Amino acid sequence: MLKEFKEFAFKGNMVDLAVGVIIGAAFGKVVTSIVNDLVMPLIGLILGKVRFNDLFISLNGESYINLDAAIQAKAPTLNYGQFISNFLDFLIISFVIFLVIRQLSKFRKKSESNEKESESKDPVTKECPHCLSEIPIKATRCKFCTSELETSNQKSASS
Known part of the structure; x- marks a missing residue:
């Protein structure tokens, strides 16, 4: 059983997958930082010094100074500012993945055409x-x- 586990755990595809997950997690953190620390503050500045993370709607009808005050009061809130930040994260990551997959497809097509050429000689x-x-x-x-x-x-x- 231990031998089978070693074969499974150290197969090339499994190690590649693990490396991909680790790099993907790190990439996700970088994109989140870019969105939260660079993009959203610039958009907030353009829209009149708005902090997107503080954009919310109180569902109990009361008014709060900021999201932290609403959370401390245990008020139900609709945090649309955080949603906008997360949605931008998603769009950026999706676009980068699209570009990577698109480039990989081009490489595969080139290698397949090279293989066909070498077979037809x-x-x-x-x-x-x-x-x-x-x-x-x-x-x-x-x-x-x-x-x-x-x-x-x-x-x-x-x-």
């Missing part, structure tokens, strides 16, 4: 009819069994 080896070894296509004698081989010129002349 003329063969460079042939099989010896006597010993069935693989030999160069232009060979006139097999390097393994030393048998003389028929060349394409001899085949066309005998036909």
